[in-house]
Amino acid sequence: MDISLRINGEECALSVPASRTLLEALRDDMALTGAKNACNQGVCGSCTVLVDGMPVNACLVLAVNVTGRDITTIEGLGEGGELSVVQQAFVDAGAIQCGFCMSGMIVSATAFLAHNPMPSRDEIRTALSGNLCRCSGYVRVFDAVALAAQRLSP
Amino acid sequence: MDFYQPTSLDAALALLAADPEALPLAGGATLVAMMNADLVEPSALVSLRDVAELQTIEAAADGGFRIGAMISHAALADEARLGGGNEVVRQAAARIAHPQVRNIGTLGGAVAHGDPSSDLPAALVAADAAIEIAGPAARRVVAAENFFEDYLTTALKPGEMVSAITLPVQPEGAVGHYEKFARVHGGYATLSVAVVLAMAGGECSHVRVALGAAGATPVRVDAAEARLLGSVLDADAVRDAAAILAEASDPIDDVRGSAEYRLMLVPRLLGRALAAAEGGA
Numbered sequence: 001m002d003i004s005l006r007i008n009g010e011e012c013a014l015s016v017p018a019s020r021t022l023l024e025a026l027r028d029d030m031a032l033t034g035a036k037n038a039c040n041q042g043v044c045g046s047c048t049v050l051v052d053g054m055p056v057n058a059c060l061v062l063a064v065n066v067t068g069r070d071i072t073t074i075e076g077l078g079e080g081g082e083l084s085v086v087q088q089a090f091v092d093a094g095a096i097q098c099g100f101c102m103s104g105m106i107v108s109a110t111a112f113l114a115h116n117p118m119p120s121r122d123e124i125r126t127a128l129s130g131n132l133c134r135c136s137g138y139v140r141v142f143d144a145v146a147l148a149a150q151r152l153s154p
Numbered sequence: 155m156d157f158y159q160p161t162s163l164d165a166a167l168a169l170l171a172a173d174p175e176a177l178p179l180a181g182g183a184t185l186v187a188m189m190n191a192d193l194v195e196p197s198a199l200v201s202l203r204d205v206a207e208l209q210t211i212e213a214a215a216d217g218g219f220r221i222g223a224m225i226s227h228a229a230l231a232d233e234a235r236l237g238g239g240n241e242v243v244r245q246a247a248a249r250i251a252h253p254q255v256r257n258i259g260t261l262g263g264a265v266a267h268g269d270p271s272s273d274l275p276a277a278l279v280a281a282d283a284a285i286e287i288a289g290p291a292a293r294r295v296v297a298a299e300n301f302f303e304d305y306l307t308t309a310l311k312p313g314e315m316v317s318a319i320t321l322p323v324q325p326e327g328a329v330g331h332y333e334k335f336a337r338v339h340g341g342y343a344t345l346s347v348a349v350v351l352a353m354a355g356g357e358c359s360h361v362r363v364a365l366g367a368a369g370a371t372p373v374r375v376d377a378a379e380a381r382l383l384g385s386v387l388d389a390d391a392v393r394d395a396a397a398i399l400a401e402a403s404d405p406i407d408d409v410r411g412s413a414e415y416r417l418m419l420v421p422r423l424l425g426r427a428l429a430a431a432e433g434g435a
Binding site: 001017018019021024037040041042045048049054056057059060061062065067111112126127129130131 | 155156157159181182186187189190199200203213228251252253254255257258328338340344
């Protein structure tokens with residue numbers, strides 16, 4: 001099926017089978033491999049992308065069902081080769097271990113901070129509850145989100 | 155696999171009627187996960203994404219609500235008008251999985267799936283909700299209590315789908331509360347208790363209680379509520395009501411807890427749920 005959608009600000013036309021997930025379309029058709037495929041069941045959050053600004057598990061979304069939508073992946077967060085504030089905060093807080101869950105963590109955190117710019121620690125934990133880290137490095141992830149919130153505050 | 159994106163409910167029903175192996179696609183939170191695991195292989199999907207009539211929340215003039223099947227869990231959890239007794243449904247929606255799943259999953263999808271470990275069925279039974287069903291021949295309404303027939307089995311017949319949920323006017327002063335015990339935040343419930351409670355002069359004047367993950371369908375027992383009605387929700391009344399509910403429960407052993415453990419949770423969670431509701435009533 002022919003579909004068109006906007007990915008990281010660019011109009012994209014794709015031809016995909018109806019059963020192809022958005023995650024597969026991003027990784028295999030668009031070579032955007034930042035979103036990871038781990039559980040493929042909507043449990044781990046490593047495939048998190050934004051659809052019209054809302055975080056979703058790309059493995060649970062069919063590409064044909066997001067025609068006309070605006071998709072943002074980890075690749076679309078920075079501008080002009082620079083890391084976004086949230087990405088830089090994850091680096092500076094030492095939140096990154098093996099890195100596999102990081103795309104999803106950072107995309108989730110970006111969407112969360114956009115509508116809750118001054119979150120409590122508990123709110124950060126809840127917002128990232130859908131992103132699993134098998135290194136179990138959550139403390140510095142929460143530190144990173146708090147740091148990003150601080151840097152983003154006016 | 156074919157894919158259709160109709161813009162009206164009638165068109166969607168006609169597409170489903172034309173192909174018995176086709177399935178309606180709501181959010182996909184469960185259906186796409188099942189497709190990814192090769193558990194289902196529909197011949198076609200009929201996407202409900204662009205069916206506008208399934209996407210609204212209407213406050214009825216009498217104080218009840220009609221909630222379209224395509225309303226996401228996130229939207230339901232954010233619906234500030236769902237207060238009083240109907241708050242139980244809002245709270246249950248807020249406890250479903252995680253933000254990413256709540257943005258995808260829908261009320262109608264969760265109801266049609268009929269998973270007794272999921273959060274909405276027990277809350278809808280406690281709220282005495284009704285399920286609106288649209289089919290090729292007719293529209294009909296089934297009480298939530300009668301809709302869930304068995305594990306993953308509902309009153310839906312081939313070609314039918316859930317089109318909306320209606321929530322009734324709750325008694326004056328009623329408060330809803332959804333108490334969920336899960337191993338991890340956002341996990342499926344080991345056991346959950348949904349309650350709608352009203353107090354008058356210190357005594358229970360209205361109560362509906364439904365257990366989730368306690369059997370193949372939500373567990374609700376008239377006698378348990380009768381034991382609580384008129385009481386001051388003292389420890390004896392709560393213990394007796396919990397015993398009646400536990401007797402009617404038939405939970406399974408799984409990774410979220412043994413059947414024995416689930417039954418032990420019934421009095422504890424019922425007590426917590428009633429106390430929380432009473433605190434707000």
